[in-house]
Amino acid sequence: MATSGAGVTRTDGVHARLREDILGGVLSPGQRLKFPELCRRYDTSVGAAREALTRLASAGLVRSQAHQGYVVTPLSVDDLAELTVARVQIECLVLRMSVSDGDVRWEANAIAAHHLLERAPYLDPDNPARSTADWAAAHAAFHEALLAGCANRRLREVAIGLRDEAELYRQWSITPAKAKGRDVAAEHRAILEASIARDVDVAVRLLGEHISTTSKLLIDSAVE
Amino acid sequence: MATSGAGVTRTDGVHARLREDILGGVLSPGQRLKFPELCRRYDTSVGAAREALTRLASAGLVRSQAHQGYVVTPLSVDDLAELTVARVQIECLVLRMSVSDGDVRWEANAIAAHHLLERAPYLDPDNPARSTADWAAAHAAFHEALLAGCANRRLREVAIGLRDEAELYRQWSITPAKAKGRDVAAEHRAILEASIARDVDVAVRLLGEHISTTSKLLIDSAVE
DNA sequence: ATTCAAACAACTTTCGAAAGTTGGGTCAAC
DNA sequence: GTTGACCCAACTTTCGAAAGTTGTTTGAAT
Numbered sequence: 001m002a003t004s005g006a007g008v009t010r011t012d013g014v015h016a017r018l019r020e021d022i023l024g025g026v027l028s029p030g031q032r033l034k035f036p037e038l039c040r041r042y043d044t045s046v047g048a049a050r051e052a053l054t055r056l057a058s059a060g061l062v063r064s065q066a067h068q069g070y071v072v073t074p075l076s077v078d079d080l081a082e083l084t085v086a087r088v089q090i091e092c093l094v095l096r097m098s099v100s101d102g103d104v105r106w107e108a109n110a111i112a113a114h115h116l117l118e119r120a121p122y123l124d125p126d127n128p129a130r131s132t133a134d135w136a137a138a139h140a141a142f143h144e145a146l147l148a149g150c151a152n153r154r155l156r157e158v159a160i161g162l163r164d165e166a167e168l169y170r171q172w173s174i175t176p177a178k179a180k181g182r183d184v185a186a187e188h189r190a191i192l193e194a195s196i197a198r199d200v201d202v203a204v205r206l207l208g209e210h211i212s213t214t215s216k217l218l219i220d221s222a223v224e
Numbered sequence: 225m226a227t228s229g230a231g232v233t234r235t236d237g238v239h240a241r242l243r244e245d246i247l248g249g250v251l252s253p254g255q256r257l258k259f260p261e262l263c264r265r266y267d268t269s270v271g272a273a274r275e276a277l278t279r280l281a282s283a284g285l286v287r288s289q290a291h292q293g294y295v296v297t298p299l300s301v302d303d304l305a306e307l308t309v310a311r312v313q314i315e316c317l318v319l320r321m322s323v324s325d326g327d328v329r330w331e332a333n334a335i336a337a338h339h340l341l342e343r344a345p346y347l348d349p350d351n352p353a354r355s356t357a358d359w360a361a362a363h364a365a366f367h368e369a370l371l372a373g374c375a376n377r378r379l380r381e382v383a384i385g386l387r388d389e390a391e392l393y394r395q396w397s398i399t400p401a402k403a404k405g406r407d408v409a410a411e412h413r414a415i416l417e418a419s420i421a422r423d424v425d426v427a428v429r430l431l432g433e434h435i436s437t438t439s440k441l442l443i444d445s446a447v448e
Numbered sequence: 449a450t451t452c453a454a455a456c457a458a459c460t461t462t463c464g465a466a467a468g469t470t471g472g473g474t475c476a477a478c
Numbered sequence: 479g480t481t482g483a484c485c486c487a488a489c490t491t492t493c494g495a496a497a498g499t500t501g502t503t504t505g506a507a508t
Contacts, residue, residue, distance in 0.1 A: 047493065154306060162378065233460090452506090462496085468492085
């Protein structure tokens with residue numbers, strides 16, 4: 001009989017924790033991921049770690065080279081530029097479909113996600129140069145909710161996959177000073193409102209600018 | 225020192241052969257892939273087969289369910305419809321960029337790939353209801369060459385990934401009777417010419433129609 | 449000093465058997 | 479005849495040790 005519960009495998013656990021640590025910056029870009037070390041850290045076996053890494057590699061979070069092991073995907077200005085172009089194209093496409101297809105339930109979920117985002121604490125009290133993990137999660141959830149109206153699973157997943165990759169660049173934290181004059185909350189509100197109002201062109205334009213601006217600030221903060 | 229050569233691992237081999245067999249229809253959609261069987265067939269171990277399957281799962285060619293193993297991705301009309309929409313959107317986007325960015329070398333490669341496609345035998349002498357594997361390879365290479373001008377690796381890879389998934393549906397072979405009145409070769413020529421002439425809008429329109437038409441014929445042939 | 453080869457250490461890849469899970473089938477109780 | 483618990487076979491998942499690879503270091507020969 002199907003056990004009511006998770007249907008979870010041990011590899012899933014390692015995959016999830018490894019992913020967290022990579023996106024959370026515990027393991028930094030370019031860092032080599034050796035099996036002996038991973039097995040100790042996640043209390044698991046080579047096989048499980050290997051499968052987790054294989055999956056992360058397909059998602060673009062780690063890179064592998066035959067017989068030379070795995071590495072957390074290295075960051076570069078050029079790569080961020082490429083990633084940004086891809087994201088603007090895809091996310092705008094998917095948002096367009098989302099706004100066209102989304103029903104009233106989609107509207108409700110987007111509004112709810114936005115509310116949570118507005119209430120999430122932005123800056124870490126301990127380390128004011130970096131945004132909190134909670135805010136990052138709420139941010140991701142909001143953008144995901146915006147796209148959720150798109151009925152096409154594949155396109156949605158491509159958009160979210162690219163968004164995930166971009167999370168790696170959160171390592172290049174933007175100091176509040178750097179983002180001076182920017183009101184991220186206002187941008188989110190505007191995108192939400194245009195979407196709910198079914199103002200497709202405006203919503204798409206605002207989202208594109210939102211992504212590009214974030215990327216540009218990241219690049220500026222990296223160059224210095 | 226890095227050995228000049230392949231840098232190939234045993235898993236890569238199994239992955240490639242398994243992929244071939246899935247796309248070639250040796251393993252049919254919905255079929256369960258049991259490890260004992262796979263190990264015999266590809267003369268390998270559980271671990272290697274497992275990693276190959278993990279990779280194929282990320283590419284969408286197989287599906288996995290915890291503790292119930294792997295299955296060749298099942299086909300359905302609904303799924304083909306969704307896949308087609310995604311492909312039209314993404315491939316048209318990437319072709320647009322390809323035609324804008326591609327240099328003269330890109331033109332040359334596209335023309336070369338088209339020449340090979342025109343010369344490839346279309347129908348299998350043994351089984352005239354099905355196109356040959358050689359033609360399918362040349363067809364894929366031509367479409368890939370068309371997109372190769374797009375400088376954005378990620379977008380290119382998304383497009384090619386979706387194209388790969390669609391290859392699964394080649395199982396639903398179109399009998400020549402069904403495609404009566406269609407001149408696929410002419411469609412390819414027209415797409416190529418518009419692309420080389422940098423007629424972006426025409427090229428994109430033709431490509432979109434090309435993909436949609438193929439899909440429509442497949443759906444018709446499946447329903448009967 | 450420089451070059452080359454051989455030996456080494458650390459790691460990655462591969463394997464096959466042990467442990468765990470699932471779904472089905474059997475048998476007794478009602 | 480139906481229900482429910484138990485058992486069994488087949489498979490998936492997990493493990494840790496064996497085999498193979500890479501890059502480096504050492505030492506002899508030019």
